Amino acid sequence: MMSWNRISRRRNVETRRIIATTSFRIVTLFAGLFILGGMVMTITSGLYSQSTMRQQIRREVENESHETFADAGVADVRHLLPVVQGLIEHEPGFHYLLQDSGQVIVAGNMLHLRPVPGERWLAWSHRLPKEINQDIVYGIGYRLDDGGYYFVGMDASPLTHLQRALWTTILWGIAGFGLIGVAGGLFLSNLILKWIETISRTARSIMQGDMSRRIPLRGTDDELDHLSESLNAMLDQNEYLIASLKQVSNDIAHDMRRPLARMRQNLERAIGAHGPSDTMHEQVECAIEDLDAALEIFSSLLKLAQLESGAWNNEMEPLDPARLLESVLEPYRSVIEDNGQRLETEIIPACPTVIGHPVLLRQAFSNLIENAVRHTPDQTTITATIMLSDKTITIEIADNGPGIPDEAMLRVIDRFVRLDTSRTHDGNGLGLTMVKAVVQLHRGTIVLSHNNPGVRCIVKLPIEL
Secondary structure (H helix, E strand, O other), X not given: OHHHHHHXXXXXXXXXXXXXXXHHHHHHXXXXXXXXXXXXXXXXXXXXXXXXXXXXXXXXHHHHHHHHHHHHOOOOHHHHHHHHHHHHHHOXXXXXXXXXXXXXXXXEXXXXXXXXXXXXXEOHHHEOXXXXXOOOEEEEEEEOOOOOEEEEEEEOHHHHHHHHHHHHHHHHHHHHXXXXXXXXXXXXHHHHXXXXXXXXXXXXXXXXXXXXXXXXXXXXXXXHHHHHHHHHHHHHHHHHHHHHHHHHHHHHHHHHHHHHHHHHHHHHHHHHHOOOOOOOHHHHHHHHHHHHHHHHHHHHHHHHHHHHOOOOHHHXXXXXXXXXXXXXXXHHHHHHHHOOOEEEEEEOOOOOOEEEOHHHHHHHHHHHHHHHHXXXXXXXXXXXXXXXXXXXXXXXXXXXXXOOOHHHHOOOOOOOOOOHHHOOOOOOOOHHHHHHHHHHHOOOEEEEEEOOOOEEEEEEEEOOO
């Protein structure tokens, strides 16, 4: 009963969360539609009012023009002159201009105009007297029978004010929508970027060996949470498959060591039971060498599995990487000299300490030096360098030998990868893989690059803070 009540409460919480999320989206959608509809109605109403006012101004000007011509009787300057003079005195709301055929102003309260017939929108500067009001004038011009010109217009400031109000409303609406869009975009981008950064941190932790890390859920039961759950399910499946594969490899390596070791012992006893002249002696020795190589591969695989699982994390201690590298280089100096090669070192005197496993790091450095010594000819210069960079110690082992082809540079660090030029030397193709596992165990990085000529191996380890 308690389990059922718990499940029921969980379902109720999820139901309320879904209802709240859905309600918020519906309210947001309707609010956006309401604002957009309000803007559309405002713009439509403003355009309609503007059109209506323009038609009203046009009708008033046309009526005034018809009345003027009706009072004059004849459409020429002589008959229109007294009518226009009277209108100027009794109709202050209109603007008149009467010009003769020579474009000389005969009467009116406006400055000279070009005799253009039809509707005209004129700047305020054509008025007389000069006014502070800078609104435009709408009017209609007529060509008279005697070549003169007559213009009648009126102040279009209401229309101008309406246009300004409409444009102000549109601009404020655009600014409001833009502000809301920018704010919403920043909010969503910040939310998504935080989620992506969470995924990136989780991915980096998994790449560093913590296969148990998962993407934390935000508890909102939205699409991001659903995607996080799907990614976590995928990571669970991948972890299970990788663990199963590693377990199979470890079981094979572990179980095969015992029968191979017994086989080697039997072969050694067989050699001891027969004299040196026995024809099988040489073949048995070759078989023992092959068994030793197989046992070394299985031992390396088991150690590699332990490294990748983080088995040595509890055995870390502060150590001096410069002193450790010097101790690794010392036994190789005579070997390098006997091979006709040359060793150059550049190690900083006061090297900061790192948290590491001395045995594992010594083996990793030895593998890098061993590769440089074994896979380069005489007259080769091998360089070992330790440098201090931003919060990291950089260990670089380089040579000016034949180098590695471009197509093999990225895969040479993988398991069992051996180049054709190195198959004449002993090895199992796990040396650089072991070095990579040791460096990753110490939260460092390893990069192989060309030295033009030769190979440069760069290892970076974090400094103890």
